[in-house]
Amino acid sequence: MIELGVNIDHVATLREARKGVSPSVQEAAAIAEAAGAHQITVHLRDDRRHIQNHDIETLAGTLTTRMNFEMGATKGIIAVAHRIKPYTVCLVPEKREEVTTEGGLDVAGQQDYLKEVVAGMHELGIKVSMFIDPEQSQIDASLAIGADSVELHTGAYANASGAAQVTELKRLEDCAEYLADKPIAFHGGHGLTVNNLQPVLALPGLKEVNIGHDIIARAIFIGLHAAVREILAELEKVNT
Numbered sequence: 001m002i003e004l005g006v007n008i009d010h011v012a013t014l015r016e017a018r019k020g021v022s023p024s025v026q027e028a029a030a031i032a033e034a035a036g037a038h039q040i041t042v043h044l045r046d047d048r049r050h051i052q053n054h055d056i057e058t059l060a061g062t063l064t065t066r067m068n069f070e071m072g073a074t075k076g077i078i079a080v081a082h083r084i085k086p087y088t089v090c091l092v093p094e095k096r097e098e099v100t101t102e103g104g105l106d107v108a109g110q111q112d113y114l115k116e117v118v119a120g121m122h123e124l125g126i127k128v129s130m131f132i133d134p135e136q137s138q139i140d141a142s143l144a145i146g147a148d149s150v151e152l153h154t155g156a157y158a159n160a161s162g163a164a165q166v167t168e169l170k171r172l173e174d175c176a177e178y179l180a181d182k183p184i185a186f187h188g189g190h191g192l193t194v195n196n197l198q199p200v201l202a203l204p205g206l207k208e209v210n211i212g213h214d215i216i217a218r219a220i221f222i223g224l225h226a227a228v229r230e231i232l233a234e235l236e237k238v239n240t
């Protein structure tokens, strides 16, 4: 069974364009949950360009599913996670100048620090996921520091076309195969859409996808409930 996390960051992007209260992030989460989303994903960025601290605080009390809290592993954001205690934190790299999360986290390059971060989350009962590029060395490092899951960055696959996309899919397939006998859950996300999702859903062992931009973009034309349902219909093809 593959589950869907709906990332609602870009509802907040629209709200922050006017620094007002509309559209409501809480309402978006409630609609996504009513449509069948298994979790709500939010990224509290260092520059607070979309989701704000008050969104996280409110969502923590109103979600009926679970919160997947994407975060850079910085002291300030770690303190927020420790206070809110989301179901999962997904550790991502973060650069202020990037438009979105552009590459995976270099877990191998900062194992000692991240091991402590993971242990601190586990002490509070929070599961930890690592958002990594599809590379065996990053999977090995994630295992070594005790992460509960890896979310393979599907952006390179999603942004490629033709032969390059076939190559990127093969990288994901190789990692899926490598993960098969490992004690760590396998998730995917970034750049996924109704049109490019099926090959990712076919990856053996995949348990969860997190999708944001495409759902919120489609919602402008067909409504959020229908946009979530469209993606869930893709999942149902493989979950039956």
Ligand code: PXP
Residues within 6 Å of the ligand: 007, 009, 043, 070, 090, 092, 100, 101, 131, 151, 188, 189, 190, 191, 192, 210, 211, 212, 213, 214
């Ligand atoms: N997963 C992670 C770790 C992310 O950082 C993002 C973007 O915030 C997503 C999934 C969702 O990506 P997209 O908005 O392209 O669907």
